[in-house]
Amino acid sequence: MSEPLIQVRxxxxxxxxxxxxxxGVDLTIDRGEFVALLGQNGxxxxxxxxxxxxxxxxxxxxxxxxxxxxxxLSLTELARQVGYCYQNPDHxxxxxxxxxxxxxxxxxLGLPDAAELADRALALVGLTAQREANPFVLGxxxxxLLAVASIIAMDPPVLVVDEPTTGMDLAGAERxxxxxxxxxxxxxxxxxxTHDMDVVAEFIPRSVVMAHxxxxxxxxxxxxxRRSDLLPEARLLAPPAITVSDELSRFGVGRCGTIRDVADDxxxxxxxxxxxxx
Amino acid sequence: MTVPGPQAPRTRNDAEIVLAAEDLWLIYPxxxxxxxxxxxxxxxxxxxxxxxxxxxxxxxxxxxxxQGLVPRSxxxxxxxxxxxxxxxxxxxTLGADGSRIGLVLQDAEAQIVGMTVAExxxxxxxxxxxxxxxxxxxxxxxxxxxxxxxxxxxDTYALSGGQKQRLAIASVLMLEPDVILLDEPTSELDPxxxxxxFEVVDRLRRESATTIVMVEHELDRLAxxxxxxxxxxxxxxxxxxxPAELLADVALFLRTGGERPPAAAELDWRLRSxxxxxxxxxxxxxxxVLARITALAEKHA
Numbered sequence: 250m251s252e253p254l255i256q257v258r259x260x261x262x263x264x265x266x267x268x269x270x271x272x273g274v275d276l277t278i279d280r281g282e283f284v285a286l287l288g289q290n291g292x293x294x295x296x297x298x299x300x301x302x303x304x305x306x307x308x309x310x311x312x313x314x315x316x317x318x319x320x321x322l323s324l325t326e327l328a329r330q331v332g333y334c335y336q337n338p339d340h341x342x343x344x345x346x347x348x349x350x351x352x353x354x355x356x357x358l359g360l361p362d363a364a365e366l367a368d369r370a371l372a373l374v375g376l377t378a379q380r381e382a383n384p385f386v387l388g389x390x391x392x393x394l395l396a397v398a399s400i401i402a403m404d405p406p407v408l409v410v411d412e413p414t415t416g417m418d419l420a421g422a423e424r425x426x427x428x429x430x431x432x433x434x435x436x437x438x439x440x441x442x443t444h445d446m447d448v449v450a451e452f453i454p455r456s457v458v459m460a461h462x463x464x465x466x467x468x469x470x471x472x473x474x475r476r477s478d479l480l481p482e483a484r485l486l487a488p489p490a491i492t493v494s495d496e497l498s499r500f501g502v503g504r505c506g507t508i509r510d511v512a513d514d515x516x517x518x519x520x521x522x523x524x525x526x527x
Numbered sequence: 528m529t530v531p532g533p534q535a536p537r538t539r540n541d542a543e544i545v546l547a548a549e550d551l552w553l554i555y556p557x558x559x560x561x562x563x564x565x566x567x568x569x570x571x572x573x574x575x576x577x578x579x580x581x582x583x584x585x586x587x588x589x590x591x592x593x594q595g596l597v598p599r600s601x602x603x604x605x606x607x608x609x610x611x612x613x614x615x616x617x618x619x620t621l622g623a624d625g626s627r628i629g630l631v632l633q634d635a636e637a638q639i640v641g642m643t644v645a646e647x648x649x650x651x652x653x654x655x656x657x658x659x660x661x662x663x664x665x666x667x668x669x670x671x672x673x674x675x676x677x678x679x680x681x682d683t684y685a686l687s688g689g690q691k692q693r694l695a696i697a698s699v700l701m702l703e704p705d706v707i708l709l710d711e712p713t714s715e716l717d718p719x720x721x722x723x724x725f726e727v728v729d730r731l732r733r734e735s736a737t738t739i740v741m742v743e744h745e746l747d748r749l750a751x752x753x754x755x756x757x758x759x760x761x762x763x764x765x766x767x768x769x770p771a772e773l774l775a776d777v778a779l780f781l782r783t784g785g786e787r788p789p790a791a792a793e794l795d796w797r798l799r800s801x802x803x804x805x806x807x808x809x810x811x812x813x814x815x816v817l818a819r820i821t822a823l824a825e826k827h828a
Contacts, residue, residue, distance in 0.1 A: 289717055289718065289719055290687065290688065290717040290719065290720070337715075386557070388582050388583050389582065389633075390582040390583075391582075415714065415715060416633065416711070416714040416715055417582065418580075418581040418582040418744060418784060418785045418786060419581075419744075419780075419784050419785060419786050419787050420581055420582075420784030420785075421581075421582055444717050444718055447787060484718065484719060485718070486718070489790030489791075489813070490790065493790060493794065493813070493817065496817055497817070497820065497821075497824070500821075500824040500828070508790050508793045508794050508797070509793075509797065511794060512793075512794055512797035512798055512801070515798060515803065515820065515824075516797075516798065516801040516803060518824065518827070519798075519803050519823060519824065519827055520827075
């Protein structure tokens with residue numbers, strides 16, 4: 250029932266005259282998966298993700314998207330398949346209004362329902378009221394949402410989002426993560442590159458940890474974030490919800506992704522009133 | 528290690544008030560709503576003030592006012608007053624005191640002007656006519672203060688994010704300011720870069736008498752350094768108190784949506800809110816909270 254959508258097979262990538270940035274990377278992402286790519290800067294996360302939409306092609310090995318090697322697909326074909334949201338929204342935004350920014354992608358791909366796709370994308374990220382505004386009067390968090398909207402307007406089945414919550418406040422981060430989760434629930438595939446371990450533990454079911462251009466760990470987030478043998482090598486720190494729920498597991502607290510879940514479990518175990526949900 | 532800046536001991540109570548906003552209101556030309564709505568606060572010489580709050584709350588606008596950018600570089604209508612070293616910067620300028628306050632922005636790239644680290648550092652003091660020998664002396668001190676010793680000849684483009692942001696701090700230190708304003712200096716950095724910048728700021732706090740105002744979403748790190756934390760929400764100061772007072776106010780953080788409350792404080796607050804009888808006063812210390820939960824759970828079992 251699972252259908253491999255992105256297959257990375259023994260991939261090496263090096264810039265000419267340099268040592269490899271990626272080596273021996275094997276990774277399969279199925280349709281409908283929600284995956285976190287974790288690791289410190291320079292671990293190879295962004296380099297790997299740029300292979301998914303053909304911005305880079307491997308110097309050895311193969312990357313297949315929908316069963317076809319990216320080297321055999323045109324960038325336009327890949328752009329319809331895989332949308333890529335950059336880390337810095339200002340590297341992506343160029344149009345004079347929010348509306349024009351979001352229309353550009355679907356218009357450029359010649360999609361017949363471009364206007365509707367753009368409207369829907371703006372509504373999804375909550376920027377309909379700002380459609381006539383110049384993108385650069387928006388706050389950083391809103392520009393990040395606009396960058397995401399302009400990619401999802403092209404309605405790609407696969408979305409790569411580089412650091413969606415960087416520079417965002419908590420409300421903005423949760424909003425964008427809920428949006429991505431609902432998108433996955435609709436059958437899309439999303440790969441998130443992030444350092445925000447709290448967000449990973451709360452929202453993203455599968456985690457791939459990279460270090461020195463290799464995949465160090467890959468599996469369910471609740472297992473991967475408990476690999477205390479590997480996380481230090483990738484210079485990652487498990488979020489408090491993970492360490493606290495482990496600490497309290499002998500009392501029956503489950504494998505929680507948020508402090509709210511830990512509190513709910515404890516209230517159940519210790520017999521308090523309903524946990525104070527806010 | 529020496530850090531540029533005055534070396535007078537920190538005195539909090541009788542110290543000079545270096546920054547003061549009184550009933551400050553501000554509205555940008557095209558905005559429908561004011562960005563600041565009656566902000567009043569004071570910073571004494573040597574204080575470390577943390578500022579947090581959700582996006583769009585007015586934190587950066589407040590720093591722009593303190594830096595003297597409003598109304599000359601950033602156009603806005605204001606009422607109330609902002610005094611920096613006693614000068615009203617909304618109606619006048621800082622004059623010769625302009626070099627006594629420096630601002631570090633979120634985006635490290637945007638504040639680097641030199642091709643090499645040394646060129647970048649020399650830019651500010653050259654404009655103030657500081658003699659070359661003195662500039663060289665300051666460069667080695669500023670680089671030492673941010674942990675970039677020996678990197679004066681490096682190309683700025685080749686620095687990591689954390690190094691670029693440390694360079695931006697060093698550039699501000701070159702003018703030997705009494706006050707440093709930091710606007711989310713770690714928000715675009717990876718965990719390693721964040722840790723580097725926090726370490727540099729913490730060292731400045733410990734080893735110099737510089738007044739520091741830092742806007743930051745990483746509450747745990749901020750609380751460990753700040754004398755006071757202001758929470759800005761919808762253009763107002765929603766809270767102003769010690770880190771301990773504020774971190775315990777989990778409801779405030781969940782209401783403003785600015786940042787994730789510390790795990791210990793959130794766990795403590797959620798359990799107490801649900802009627803779990805934890806011992807002692809609410810705590811923001813994870814070891815303490817876990818010990819109390821453990822004691823209770825063992826008794827319960």
